[in-house]
Amino acid sequence: MTALRYGDPVYHPTPVQQPVLLPAEIPPGVGWVTLPNGVRTLAYTHPQHPPAAGAEPVHRADPIPRWARTTALLAPTIGAGIAAAGFGISYAAPGVLAMAEALWAAVALIAAGTLAPLLLRTGRRTGRGAAPVQHITQNITATGLFGRATGTINQR
Numbered sequence: 791m792t793a794l795r796y797g798d799p800v801y802h803p804t805p806v807q808q809p810v811l812l813p814a815e816i817p818p819g820v821g822w823v824t825l826p827n828g829v830r831t832l833a834y835t836h837p838q839h840p841p842a843a844g845a846e847p848v849h850r851a852d853p854i855p856r857w858a859r860t861t862a863l864l865a866p867t868i869g870a871g872i873a874a875a876g877f878g879i880s881y882a883a884p885g886v887l888a889m890a891e892a893l894w895a896a897v898a899l900i901a902a903g904t905l906a907p908l909l910l911r912t913g914r915r916t917g918r919g920a921a922p923v924q925h926i927t928q929n930i931t932a933t934g935l936f937g938r939a940t941g942t943i944n945q946r
Contacts, residue, residue: 811832816822821835930941 816832819834819837820832822830823833823835824830927944928941929944930939932939
C-alpha cells in the first residue's frame with residue numbers, strides 16, 4: 791500500500807480552490823515561472839531591459855565559480871598553517887634531537903643490562919680450572935608478626 795500524501799490531487803484532493811489572478815492584477819517584478827518539476831507559479835523576477843540604441847555593449851565578467859572562490863580563500867589559510875608548523879618544528883628541533891640521543895642512550899642501557907649477564911655466564915663456564923657453581927638454599931621461618939625468625943642454610 792502506498793502512503794497517502796496530504797494535498798496530492800490523485801490520492802487526497804484539496805477542497806480549497808486557488809484564486810485565479812488576471813495579468814493586470816500581477817504586481818510589477820512578479821511573473822509566472824515554470825519550476826524544474828513543471829509546476830507554474832508566481833515568483834519575483836528580474837526585469838529584462840533591452841540595450842539602448844547606439845550604446846556600446848557593456849562587457850560583464852563571468853561569475854567566479856564556487857570551487858575557485860573556495861580554493862582562493864583556502865590557499866592563504868593552508869599556507870599560513872604550513873608556515874606555523876615549520877616555525878614550531880624549528881623551535882622543537884633541538885629538543886627532538888636531545889630526546890633522540892636520550893632514547894639511544896636508553897636503548898644502549900637496556901642492551902647492556904640484557905647482554906651483560908649472558909656474557910658473564912659464558913665467560914665463567916669457558917674459563918680453565920673454574921670452580922663449580924655453588925648453590926645455597928635458605929629456609930627461614932617465623933611465628934607471629936614480631937616473632938623471632940630462625941633459619942637454616944644448605945650448601946650443595
